[in-house]
Amino acid sequence: MLSLYVxxxxxxxxxxxxxxxxxxxxxxxxxxxxxxxxxxxxxxxxxxVLGLGVARLPVGVLWAQxxxxxxxxxxxxxxxxxxxxxxxxxxxxxRLLVLVLAAALVTATTRVTALVAVVEWLARPLRLxxxxxxxxxxxxxxxxxxxxxxxxxxxxxxxxxxxxxxxxVRLGAVVxxxxxxxxxxxxxxxxxxxxxxxxxxxxxxSPGRA
Amino acid sequence: xxxxxxxAGVAVAASGPRTAIELREVAHAYGERAVLDGVTLSLTEPxxxxxxxxxxxxxxxxxxxxxLVVPSAGTVLIDGLDTRTQGREVRRRVGFxxxxxxxxxxxxxxxxxxxxxxxxxxVPAAERDRRVxxxxxxxxxxxxRDHPAHLLSGGQxxxxxxxxxxxxxxQRVVFDEPTTLLDLAxxxxxxxxxxxxxxxxxxxxxxxxxxxxxxxxxVFADGRVVADGTPAETLGWYVARMG
Numbered sequence: 001m002l003s004l005y006v007x008x009x010x011x012x013x014x015x016x017x018x019x020x021x022x023x024x025x026x027x028x029x030x031x032x033x034x035x036x037x038x039x040x041x042x043x044x045x046x047x048x049v050l051g052l053g054v055a056r057l058p059v060g061v062l063w064a065q066x067x068x069x070x071x072x073x074x075x076x077x078x079x080x081x082x083x084x085x086x087x088x089x090x091x092x093x094x095r096l097l098v099l100v101l102a103a104a105l106v107t108a109t110t111r112v113t114a115l116v117a118v119v120e121w122l123a124r125p126l127r128l129x130x131x132x133x134x135x136x137x138x139x140x141x142x143x144x145x146x147x148x149x150x151x152x153x154x155x156x157x158x159x160x161x162x163x164x165x166x167x168x169v170r171l172g173a174v175v176x177x178x179x180x181x182x183x184x185x186x187x188x189x190x191x192x193x194x195x196x197x198x199x200x201x202x203x204x205x206s207p208g209r210a
Numbered sequence: 211x212x213x214x215x216x217x218a219g220v221a222v223a224a225s226g227p228r229t230a231i232e233l234r235e236v237a238h239a240y241g242e243r244a245v246l247d248g249v250t251l252s253l254t255e256p257x258x259x260x261x262x263x264x265x266x267x268x269x270x271x272x273x274x275x276x277x278l279v280v281p282s283a284g285t286v287l288i289d290g291l292d293t294r295t296q297g298r299e300v301r302r303r304v305g306f307x308x309x310x311x312x313x314x315x316x317x318x319x320x321x322x323x324x325x326x327x328x329x330x331x332x333v334p335a336a337e338r339d340r341r342v343x344x345x346x347x348x349x350x351x352x353x354x355r356d357h358p359a360h361l362l363s364g365g366q367x368x369x370x371x372x373x374x375x376x377x378x379x380x381q382r383v384v385f386d387e388p389t390t391l392l393d394l395a396x397x398x399x400x401x402x403x404x405x406x407x408x409x410x411x412x413x414x415x416x417x418x419x420x421x422x423x424x425x426x427x428x429v430f431a432d433g434r435v436v437a438d439g440t441p442a443e444t445l446g447w448y449v450a451r452m453g
Contacts, residue, residue, distance in 0.1 A: 005319065007356045111356070113322045144318045148360040187313035190278050194306040195316070195374065196330035198298060 004061070004107045012055040012105065017114035018121065020106045027102055031095045037087060040094035047098055051105045065104035066097065073097060116141050138197065146184075153180045230254055230382070230410060231275060236284035237433075238270055245270045246281070247433040253412075255425035259441065260414040261448055262430030271430065272386045272414045276304035289381075302331070305380035305409075309387040311364075311371035320362070320370055321346065321355045327378040345377040349403070365396030372403060382410040389417050418445050 007013075012020075027043075034040060051057045073093045080089025107115075120137035127133065157176050192198075231253040238246040245267045262268045273279035274286045277297035286293040288300045308314045317323035321342050328338045346352040349369045354362065362370060368388060375383060385404065389397040401420050404411060413420060421427055427444040429437035429451075437444050 005356055111322065112318050113325070138316070141317050141322070145316060145323075145359065148358070149312055152360070184313055187308060187310065188316070190273070191306075191308060191314040192316065193278055194276060194301060194308075195314075195327040196298075196301060196378070198301075198330075 004065075004104070005111055006055075006057055006061055006108045008055060008057075008109065010055045010109070012050055013109045015109075017110045018118045020110055021115070021118055024102055024106050028099060031098060035091050037090050037094065040091060040098065044094055044098050044101070047101045047105060051101065051108075055105065055109050057105070057108050061108050062101055062104050065100055069096065069100055112141060112144060142188075149184070150177075150181060153177060153184075230289060231412075232285075232287040233274070234285045234287075236274065236281045236286060238267075238274070238279060238282045245433050246274075249284075249433075249435060251428070251435065251438075253426070256410040257424040257426070258410075258412045259421035259424045259427040260412060260430065261416070261418065261421070261427060261444075263452070266430040267433040268414045268428075268430045269386055271428075272306075272384050272412065275382075275384050275412060276301050276306050278306065302378075303381045305375035305378060305383040307368075307372055307375055307383060307385045307388050309390050311367035311391075312360075314371045314374065315359045315367065318358055318360075319355075320351055320357050320359055323359055323370060324374050324377050327374060331378065341377050345373045349373045363396075365392055365399060368392060368396065368400055369403070372400070376407075376409075380409060382412065383407065385411065385413045385415070387414055387416065389415065389420065418449070421445065 031040070031043070034043075048062075051062055052059065073096060076096070077086075077089040077093050080086070080092060116137040119140055120133040123131065123133040123136040126136070154173070154177050157173050157180070160176075161173060231251070233249050233251045236246055236249045237244065245265075249271070260268045260271060270279055274281060274293065275288065277286075277293035277300045280294050280297070288304060291300050291303070293300050315323050317326055324342045324345060325338050328341060333341070343352070346355060349372065351366065351370060351373060354366065359367065359370060368391075372388075388404070389400050392400060397417060397420075401417075404413060404420070405423070413424075415421065421441050424441050427437075427439065427441050428435050429444055429448050437447055
């Protein structure tokens with residue numbers, strides 16, 4: 001999600017972010033009500049057609065999301081082979097594979113701002129207890145923005161320690177990282193003021209489009 | 211060139227047809243540490259440079275100009291608006307570019323970040339998209355529209371930070387050491403961007419070359435303005451002073 005969006009103008013790209021997230025959530029529930037391999041294989045084919053055929057995503061984009069869970073899927077299948085049977089294992093693997101690919105399809109065809117707008121829309125009831133939905137959305141967007149930045153800071157600190165002879169990462173690395181993050185947070189708060197974050201007007205009432 | 215008398219809370223008034231920025235007996239302290247002391251200035255020129263050693267108070271001075279910092283004592287007026295009581299209006303008029311663009315970019319992708327300030331101002335989506343596209347083209351970032359901000363080069367990040375400010379169409383822009391983290395090519399690029407701006411600018415910098423052609427340069431030391439004049443009058447004096 002940090003850098004997965006692939007620009008495009010396909011119907012999948014243009015579909016409202018709220019609809020895509022709703023379908024994804026529905027799929028997450030619905031898949032576990034299905035236990036026939038051929039149905040799940042059909043859903044998997046459908047997701048692949050949407051991703052590769054309709055949205056024209058590169059194969060690598062989808063594969064990049066499957067690769068980290070590939071071993072887990074293999075272990076899961078192996079476990080079922082031993083404990084239950086191959087058909088049950090295939091069902092479990094297909095369910096997870098469809099979910100991973102469907103989630104990848106949503107994130108690759110939807111801008112972060114559109115996803116954040118959905119979250120803001122969903123957070124509207126929280127206004128009753130004094131929460132500003134726009135702030136919730138901003139926090140999510142900033143979290144996505146700053147995860148790689150903090151990781152970069154941590155890498156720099158590790159490098160600095162290695163350059164001075166440290167053989168392995170020490171717990172002490174947390175302290176300079178914490179200081180760097182607090183310093184970053186201070187400047188960031190100034191930047192938010194400077195860019196008018198205080199002026200946030202009443203946001204749109206419905207989720208944006210991708 | 212006007213040199214400040216250290217003892218007297220120097221008043222350095224410039225003559226001109228308009229008064230854009232006024233500081234009256236401004237002092238500021240972070241806790242016990244005083245960083246500005248009795249600064250009184252009237253700035254009417256479109257291009258103002260600010261130089262001084264680390265810790266001389268110049269970054270705090272810059273932050274006073276769009277209300278990011280409210281002075282402990284004294285008054286800062288921007289076009290007659292008091293930063294203490296009208297900070298929001300002041301920030302709409304005065305854009306601020308920070309030294310480290312990473313701390314200024316708040317959205318994960320380029321176009322989304324540029325649009326952030328416009329969304330805060332309530333600019334309608336169609337107008338927002340048009341202005342974002344325009345500013346991305348202007349700063350050579352149109353090819354990176356949906357690019358993750360953290361994957362840009364240092365120079366591109368600074369240009370993105372500048373684009374995010376300029377898209378809001380401020381009347382003046384304050385730059386706080388905008389080239390400190392950049393290589394020579396990107397420093398020159400940012401210098402050109404500043405040079406081509408229509409807006410009034412205040413540039414805090416250690417890169418003295420950046421200030422060639424500026425109308426006025428303030429030299430800060432120990433929280434005071436110790437020299438004030440044209441670049442020709444001040445820069446050489448400052449270099450000699452720094453030894």
